[in-house]
Amino acid sequence: MLAAWSALRRRWLSAAGAGTGSVQPRGPPRLSPHVVDLRSDTVTQPCPAMRRAMARAAVGDDDYGEDPTVNELQRLAAGIVGMEEALFVPTVTMANLIAVMCHCQRRGAQVILGRDSHLHVYEHGGVAQVAGVHSQALPDLPDGTFDLELLELTIREAHGNRYHPRPELVCLENTHSSAGGRVLPLAYLQQVRGLADRYGLQVHMDGARLMNAAVAQNVEPARITQHCDSVSLCFSKGLGAPAGAVLAGRRDFVAEAWRMRKLLGGGMRQAGVLAAAALVGLEHMGVKLRRDHDNAWRFAEGIQELNLPLCSVNLMAVETNIVMVNISGGCPSPAELCEHLRAVSEEELAKTGHAVSVLLFPWSAHTMRAVWHCDVSARDTELTKKKLEFVARKYQEKLTLGLWPTPPSVGGA
Numbered sequence: 001m002l003a004a005w006s007a008l009r010r011r012w013l014s015a016a017g018a019g020t021g022s023v024q025p026r027g028p029p030r031l032s033p034h035v036v037d038l039r040s041d042t043v044t045q046p047c048p049a050m051r052r053a054m055a056r057a058a059v060g061d062d063d064y065g066e067d068p069t070v071n072e073l074q075r076l077a078a079g080i081v082g083m084e085e086a087l088f089v090p091t092v093t094m095a096n097l098i099a100v101m102c103h104c105q106r107r108g109a110q111v112i113l114g115r116d117s118h119l120h121v122y123e124h125g126g127v128a129q130v131a132g133v134h135s136q137a138l139p140d141l142p143d144g145t146f147d148l149e150l151l152e153l154t155i156r157e158a159h160g161n162r163y164h165p166r167p168e169l170v171c172l173e174n175t176h177s178s179a180g181g182r183v184l185p186l187a188y189l190q191q192v193r194g195l196a197d198r199y200g201l202q203v204h205m206d207g208a209r210l211m212n213a214a215v216a217q218n219v220e221p222a223r224i225t226q227h228c229d230s231v232s233l234c235f236s237k238g239l240g241a242p243a244g245a246v247l248a249g250r251r252d253f254v255a256e257a258w259r260m261r262k263l264l265g266g267g268m269r270q271a272g273v274l275a276a277a278a279l280v281g282l283e284h285m286g287v288k289l290r291r292d293h294d295n296a297w298r299f300a301e302g303i304q305e306l307n308l309p310l311c312s313v314n315l316m317a318v319e320t321n322i323v324m325v326n327i328s329g330g331c332p333s334p335a336e337l338c339e340h341l342r343a344v345s346e347e348e349l350a351k352t353g354h355a356v357s358v359l360l361f362p363w364s365a366h367t368m369r370a371v372w373h374c375d376v377s378a379r380d381t382e383l384t385k386k387k388l389e390f391v392a393r394k395y396q397e398k399l400t401l402g403l404w405p406t407p408p409s410v411g412g413a
Helices: 002-015 048-056 068-080 092-103 148-159 186-199 210-217 221-225 251-263 272-283 285-306 334-342 346-352 378-400
Strands: 034-037 085-089 110-114 134-138 167-173 202-207 230-234 245-249 311-313 322-327 356-359 361-364 367-371
Touching: 034 378, 048 272, 068 085, 068 245, 068 272, 085 092, 085 251, 092 167, 092 202, 092 230, 092 245, 092 251, 110 148, 134 148, 148 167, 148 186, 167 186, 186 202, 186 221, 202 210, 202 221, 210 221, 210 230, 210 285, 245 251, 272 285, 285 311, 285 322, 285 378, 334 356, 334 361, 334 367, 334 378, 346 378, 356 378
Parallel strands: 034 356, 110 134, 110 167, 167 202, 202 230
Antiparallel strands: 085 245, 230 245, 311 322, 322 367, 361 367
C-alpha cells in the first residue's frame, strides 16, 4: 500500500512540474513581458564593473577614518564639486538633514526651501523632527526656481521682526525633481548667493541629481556648486550605484558633519564595498547621463509627434532624464493609466509584435513621471513610446464607443 502511494505521489509531482521546482498552470501559457522600469533612477542594478569593484574593494573601519576606498571616494567627490572635503553617508536624505543641522545650530532657526522640494515633502520633516529647525516654504516656479523678490522679502521681513524665526539657511534642489528634472540656471544661483551674503545666510544645495545638471549645462559640477556653502550628491540615482551619497563643504563644516552622522547612526564601518561602486559610477557618468538625457528627449519628442488626445508632454520642460506626461481630462487617472501600461495582453502582442510592461510613477492628479537611467536603452525607449501609443489609442477607442475602460489585472508583469 505504501509503495503504491509513493509511486502515485511521484507521478503526481512529476505531472505538476516538481522536477523544475514549480507547479505548471493549466491552460495557455502566460505572457513573459519585457519590463521597462521608468518609475525612478533609483531602480538600477549594479553593473558588472561595479560588482567586480565591490568584490575587490580594499576596506577598513570608516568610523576610524581607515577605509581606503571610502577615503579615495571622499577626496575625488570633494574635488569634483569644488569643496575642501566630503563625507560619505548612506543617503542624500541623511546628507541633507546633516547639512541643516550643521548650518542651523540654534534651535528654532529657519531654513528657507521650496514648497515642492524633496527636502520639504519627501524626507519626513526631519529638519523639524530631528534638527528642531523651522521650515519656511516658498512656492516653486515651474522651472524649479524661487521668485527672487519674494525670497528677499521673506528674509528681510524675518530680519526686521523679533517675532519671526531667524532665517539662517537657503536650500536649493538641482536638478529639481518635482519640476521634472529642471536645471537651475547659473545666473540664478549667483543671484541667490548674493542675497544670502547680503543677509548673512548660508546656501545648501540638494544635489541628488547634480551630475545631471552639469551634463545638461555642459559645465564642470564645481561651476554650479561655487555658489553654495555645502552640497549633497547621490550615487544611487543616475550614477547607478546600489547605495551611498556624500555631503561636501568646508573642512570645519565636514568635521561637524561627521559628528552629526555619528548621532544619526550613519557610520558604516567597512563601507568601501559601497564606495567602490560609487567610484565606478563617477568614472563613467558623463557618457551614461548624456545617453539618459537623449533617450528622455527622444521619448518626449515622440509622444509630442503622436499628437495623442489623451496625453502630452511639454518639450520645453524636458532638460535632463525626467519626463512628466500630462493626462488630459479626468479619465483615466494617472494611476489607472499606469496600470494599463504595466499590464500585457494577447491583443497587444498581436498588434504591436511586442509584450512590454512599462512601469511609470503616477506623480499627481494629472501627471505621470518617467525617469531614464542606465538600465534603459534606446530600444526600451522606443518600446515605451509604442506601448503608450497603443494604450492611449485603445482608451480613446473605448471612450468613443461609450465604454468606460477599467484598470486591468497585471498580466505577466
